[in-house]
Amino acid sequence: MSARRHRSYVAHLGHRLSGLALALFLPMHFLALGLALEGAERFDAFLAFSGLPLVKAAEWGLVVLLALHLFFGLRLLLLEMLPWRDPADDRSALIGWGAAAALAVGGVFLWGVI
Amino acid sequence: MSEARLFVLQRLSALVMAPMVLLHLGVILYATRAGLSAEAILARTGSTPLWPVFYTLFVLAVAVHVPIGLRNVLREWTSLGRAGVNAIAIGFGAISLLLGLRAVWAVSGWAS
Amino acid sequence: MADSNETLTVRLWRGDATEGDYHTFTVPRRENQTVLDVVTEIQRRHAPDLAYRFACRVGVCGSCAMMVNDTPRWTCRTHVSKVAGDGTLTVGPLRNMPVIRDLVADMTEFFDKWQKAGGRFQGSRTRAEPMAEVDTTSKARRHADASIECINCGVCYAACDVVGWDKDYLGPAALTRAWTLLNDTRHADQRGTLDRAMDQGGCGSCHTQGNCMRACPVGISPTGAIAGIKRMSLLDFLGMRGR
Numbered sequence: 001m002s003a004r005r006h007r008s009y010v011a012h013l014g015h016r017l018s019g020l021a022l023a024l025f026l027p028m029h030f031l032a033l034g035l036a037l038e039g040a041e042r043f044d045a046f047l048a049f050s051g052l053p054l055v056k057a058a059e060w061g062l063v064v065l066l067a068l069h070l071f072f073g074l075r076l077l078l079l080e081m082l083p084w085r086d087p088a089d090d091r092s093a094l095i096g097w098g099a100a101a102a103l104a105v106g107g108v109f110l111w112g113v114i
Numbered sequence: 115m116s117e118a119r120l121f122v123l124q125r126l127s128a129l130v131m132a133p134m135v136l137l138h139l140g141v142i143l144y145a146t147r148a149g150l151s152a153e154a155i156l157a158r159t160g161s162t163p164l165w166p167v168f169y170t171l172f173v174l175a176v177a178v179h180v181p182i183g184l185r186n187v188l189r190e191w192t193s194l195g196r197a198g199v200n201a202i203a204i205g206f207g208a209i210s211l212l213l214g215l216r217a218v219w220a221v222s223g224w225a226s
Numbered sequence: 227m228a229d230s231n232e233t234l235t236v237r238l239w240r241g242d243a244t245e246g247d248y249h250t251f252t253v254p255r256r257e258n259q260t261v262l263d264v265v266t267e268i269q270r271r272h273a274p275d276l277a278y279r280f281a282c283r284v285g286v287c288g289s290c291a292m293m294v295n296d297t298p299r300w301t302c303r304t305h306v307s308k309v310a311g312d313g314t315l316t317v318g319p320l321r322n323m324p325v326i327r328d329l330v331a332d333m334t335e336f337f338d339k340w341q342k343a344g345g346r347f348q349g350s351r352t353r354a355e356p357m358a359e360v361d362t363t364s365k366a367r368r369h370a371d372a373s374i375e376c377i378n379c380g381v382c383y384a385a386c387d388v389v390g391w392d393k394d395y396l397g398p399a400a401l402t403r404a405w406t407l408l409n410d411t412r413h414a415d416q417r418g419t420l421d422r423a424m425d426q427g428g429c430g431s432c433h434t435q436g437n438c439m440r441a442c443p444v445g446i447s448p449t450g451a452i453a454g455i456k457r458m459s460l461l462d463f464l465g466m467r468g469r
Contacts, residue, residue: 001321002296003385008436016433020187023180023206030213036156036220043152050150063142070135073128076434080125080456087372087447090436105139112147118421121430121456122463186431190391 007092014099015072018065025062056113064106071098120182127179134172160223169221173214181207234310236264239318240276242327248316249273261309262290262301265317265329278329285443288379292329293318298384300443320384322397336380336397343400344422347407350414358412370409373402373451375444382438382448394427398438398448401429405451408458420458429455 032050036043049055075094084090115123148154159165185203188194194202219225232255237248251268262280269276280290285303292301295309295316309315323331351358360367382398383389389397404423407413423429432452439447461467 001385001387003298003437003441004387004435006436006440008434009387012433012435016187019180019183023184026176026180026210027213030210030217033217034213034220036152037216037225040152040156043155047150047152047155059146063139066135067139070132070139074132077125077128077132079434079453081129081460083457084447084450084453087450088439088445090434090439090447090449092436105143108143109146112143116424117426117428117430118424118459118463121424122460125456125460186433190388190431 007095008090011072011075011092011095011098014068015076018069018072021065022062022069060106060109060113063109064102067102067105068099071101074098120185123178124182127175131172131175131179134168134175137168138172156221156223159221163222166218166222166224169218170215173211173218176214177207177211180210233313234264234306235314236268237314237316238265238268238273238276238329239325240273240328241325243325243332246325246328248318255306255313259306260302261292261294261299261304261306261315261317264306264315265292265301276329277327286377288377288381288443291320291379291381291384293321293384298381298441300379300381303443320380322384322386322389323380331380333380336383336399337378339396339400340378340403342422343396343404343428344415344419345400345403345407347410347413348415348418349412351412360411364411366409366411369451369454370406373406373446373448376402376446377444379443381441381443382446385437385441387435387437388431388433392427392431395431396423396427398432398452401432401455402446402448402451405455408455420455420462423455424459429459432456 032046035046050059072095075091075098078094079091145155145158159169181203184206185199188199188202189196192199233252234255236251236253238251240246240249251272253264253267253271256263262283265276265278266280269278278290278292280302281287283290283302285300288300290301291298293299293316294301294304298320299309301317306315317329319325319329320331323333323336326332376399378399380399382402386395386398388395401423404419407419408416408423413419429452432449434449434453436449439449442448458467
């Protein structure tokens with residue numbers, strides 16, 4: 001439906017899909033950290049796996065999604081917790097900045113691991 | 115719990131988590147740059163009790179925030195009934211909470 | 227400038243509550259032609275049994291809302307030249323509502339949800355008492371003013387995805403009505419309206435997609451109104467709600 005063709009709708013989808021991905025990742029993340037209970041060797045073996053290029057790429061994705069969920073979420077908190085300055089302005093201008101900031105975080109991550 | 119209460123809890127947990135996520139992102143960027151090893155991670159997280167305390171609070175907020183969001187998505191995007199959706203959300207929250215606290219315990223260094 | 231040889235290809239939804247599909251009609255293009263003009267011309271010349279709804283034809287009554295090229299619009303205020311640049315037009319009944327016949331959607335649920343959202347005014351004075359004075363410069367009055375021109379056309383309801391996803395969701399119009407009441411100092415049942423607007427299917431289900439505020443033909447921002455109720459609910463929880 002063409003009523004969806006605007007930034008705020010895209011932000012809604014981005015926020016929701018990133019949230020879903022992060023939710024699914026969460027138990028695995030906790031299980032991986034829990035490996036430390038089984039000794040440093042088990043934990044190191046897992047960390048070696050996490051260093052594989054494909055796994056690293058997935059980690060990059062998760063870092064970007066976490067940052068995206070944060071920045072899009074901050075816009076929603078702003079809209080829901082503070083009075084609107086203009087009823088016609090749902091701060092969609094912040095969406096581009098949020099996406100850019102998330103990609104910047106992803107850039108710093110890449111810069112650190114390559 | 116009422117819908118109004120769930121709404122408030124999700125937004126307040128989001129408010130609490132916003133600075134936590136920023137800090138966590140900082141830790142991720144710092145830690146991956148230094149190279150991930152069990153020794154480095156455990157040395158950092160066990161260096162001061164502040165880290166386990168911080169991550170315990172983080173896990174608690176996550177265990178509130180995520181199930182409520184998941185519940186919305188499941189209700190709107192699946193044909194599951196209300197009872198089923200609530201059960202999945204509560205189950206997911208409980209599992210996240212237990213695994214999360216276990217993970218904090220594991221890296222706190224307090225177990226050894 | 228449209229000349230009389232030019233034609234418009236119109237795909238028009240025909241059917242009832244159980245089945246239907248798009249039928250194609252060809253009508254001449256005319257100057258200053260609205261989508262409602264096109265629908266009327268099709269009924270007069272091609273399909274006399276076509277069902278559609280309209281009354282004022284000048285954007286006052288809100289009864290001619292339909293899906294035009296997949297966007298909910300008032301057909302009387304939509305010029306063909308604005309929406310049919312390529313000479314084709316798709317017209318259907320409003321989304322998110324059951325179809326009665328052809329272009330006529332059943333708005334019963336839409337109106338029922340106004341009541342569910344706590345949209346019924348409840349006064350506290352009798353006719354023996356003096357009229358309530360409302361401070362026209364107050365913040366509450368300005369909030370109410372921003373939303374009070376809603377004429378229940380259903381365009382926002384049809385634009386909203388959450389309405390389609392969750393049958394319990396009360397929708398933008400009903401919650402906007404609740405917002406005007408929450409800003410009406412004469413309304414006695416503030417607590418009841420806030421509770422209903424935040425109950426199952428209420429403001430917590432709005433995900434700030436903003437389809438409604440972009441679709442509203444009179445420029446109301448249901449997204450902003452709902453955000454206002456959410457804020458009120460948060461302040462209420464924290465014991466900080468004013469008034």
